[in-house]
Amino acid sequence: MDYLLENKRKSNFSKKILLAAALTALLVFVIKRPPVISPSTKFSEHEPGVTHVLVTGGAGYIGSHAVLRLLKDSYRVTIVDNLSRGNMGAVKILQELYPEPGRLQFIYADLGDAQAVNRVFSENAFDAVMHFAAVAYVGESTVEPLRYYHNITSNTLQIVKAMSAHGVKTLIYSSTCATYGEPEKMPITENTPQVPINPYGKAKKMAEDIIIDFSKTSDMAVMILRYFNVIGSDPLGRLGESPRPELREQGRISGACFDAARGIIPGLKVRGIDYKTADGTCVRDYIDVTDLIDAHVKALAHAKPSKVGIYNVGTGKGSSVREFVEACKKATGVDIKVEYLSRRAGDYAEVYSDPSKINIELNWTATYTNLQQSLTTAWKWQKAHLNGYET
Template sequence: MLNFSRSRPQRPNRPNSLGGMDFVDPVKKSGLARKIIFATGLVALCIIIIKASPTFSSPSPFSLHETGTTHVLVTGGAGYIGSHAALRLLKDSYRVTIVDNLSRGNLGAIKVLQDLFPEHGRLQFIYADLGDPKAVNKIFSENAFDAVMHFAAVAYVGESTLDPLKYYHNITSNTLVVLEAMAAHNVNTLIYSSTCATYGEPEKMPITEETPQVPLDITQLTRMEKPRRWQKILSWIFHKNSDMAVMILRYFNVIGSDPDGRLGEAPRPELREHGRISAACFDAARGITKGLKVRGTDYKTVDGTCIRDYIDVTDLVDAHVKALRKAQPGEVGIYNVGTGQGRSVREFVEACKKATGVSMDVEYLPRRPGDYAEVYSNTSKILRELNWSAKYTDLENSLRVAWKWQKLHHNGYGVA
């Protein structure tokens, strides 16, 4: 009897095994290979596209030192004076990085500058607090700065008497953080925006750079201490780096605005009562406040009101740029920045009325703590050494220029 066995047909797509090894069907293997090749090609294409983009193929221009280009860090660059300084630097073809925590500055000022200078590698804004050493060190490690212009400070006399510790910390500690970062990252030029308030109420006028510093309030005290403390700090820096150059500019009462109407003074509403007299005059002229309050009419001056030296912001930032150009390694320069002419508060009010065309009500009140009777500058040193002198010395005209910006910006920059 014949025995027939049933044989199973071979399935061509089923893998066979031999000795524990699997063999993949050639058809399936070729399909898998095509998928791998396609995926590899896709990844390679993505890499090529990414590498071709400017942001990948080359590092940020702010992170590199470039021959012929000076990269300046402007602290407090969103504020009134700092934004005007940034504008001037950008106009003069400097590369600018602004660092500001916007506690006093305006994001709108940054937007104006960005719109004016949109080119890649010209301007960048970094939101940060100088009181945070880690944040400051990170900024310095990621950017190749050639110089620092330091404007970041709180500077209202009235407010300083209400919150002195805040002022002391802001003006002293934050500056030390910047100095330490500069030393650690070999940034060798500092242009420091100081104040005539360090002199207090001198016995002899006009004020020279050698006038004794006798402060009357915490703002002046901390700013007076800073140059003294800097002698020790800078000696340490010089020990580490003999090329350090420092220029300290002690400016007087700032007024005015960008002549082309792009930037202006826009104090925060909650700080109006502590702000500059120019801002108070404009608020009264616009009806934001009910008239103008003038504090102090019994000083030993010609008309009983304080005497001040009013410096236009355009002149002030010009002095800072000249100081930057003249800064010398291993030297510390100290300069007064003013017009050399004193004008009374009553004169200022009358000039403001003429500039605005508004006959505002004026209320005269008792003195404000921390104010002093008379101060104006002797500018012979800055003229001699930096070839700088004030050009915008017509008080009424400076106020008229600033008033034009105020009328066109009823809500300041329109943003916080």
């Protein structure tokens, strides 16, 4: 009898182990399988009079502002983002603003996963792609170059291949002035030689080359926008910039200024005061995010089959880092402590644009050109969102 009971106990124990193993295997499958996309005929079928735009990186700072503008202009939008740099809080705000069926959907996917990218394209009917998704810090790129070539260059190749396979004919590529490197002459025009000096700029230029070379063999409509240093936020205070805490050291100078003004960091670190500029600090062309997105939307409207448009998106004037810091002090009302350090690897002295081409061909002109005003708008969002989108 004891022998039978012991066998029964062992049998039950074995069944429990098998059940646990089965559940574990199922959980691993669910985690690893490609993203599930909720079926919707509004997103999976082309609709006359409605342009469906895939926005990669649409949960990020710039991408989320692009989604907001596209929705405002009655586009249908699908966001694809792996949230490595983006913020689901921004997506939730966009969903709350435009809850109507068929307006906006979010898909969690990594553009480095070819299977996931193909599935996104096969289950949705896109008319155009705005490709923002990218890691985008110069300093970080010099430390992690392979990450940048994979995330920017390789992932762009995946997007172009998927567009080709699924017949999506319009691409708006969000590029950067970093592809120019440090030109001998200012201002920078679209004909300025591209000689990037850091992995970020090199990876972006390679991505441009992929797009341009492919366009020569297809009837794809391509617009490449090379923009400068982005600042500001949504004028109505709905969206802003909320980088992850671990990226603060790599982030934009505006974010660092605000962190210093809020006391999150003891002061602002300015890297490089011995450049060949008027005050020794770097000179940059600061473009407000609202103007930048307006340029992308105009590029989408003007995109033509078998044509490649390349445009600089900037204000046409440069401001030094010292000038930027003074404007930030006035915008925040805080006398920010400044520490001057040695140069950062991969940086360049002076970069600003000649926006004549985009002014003439796309009828685009920067309107938010007051540095202090743009910073004031962004500061208001920061003060209202002390914990980022968590509030």
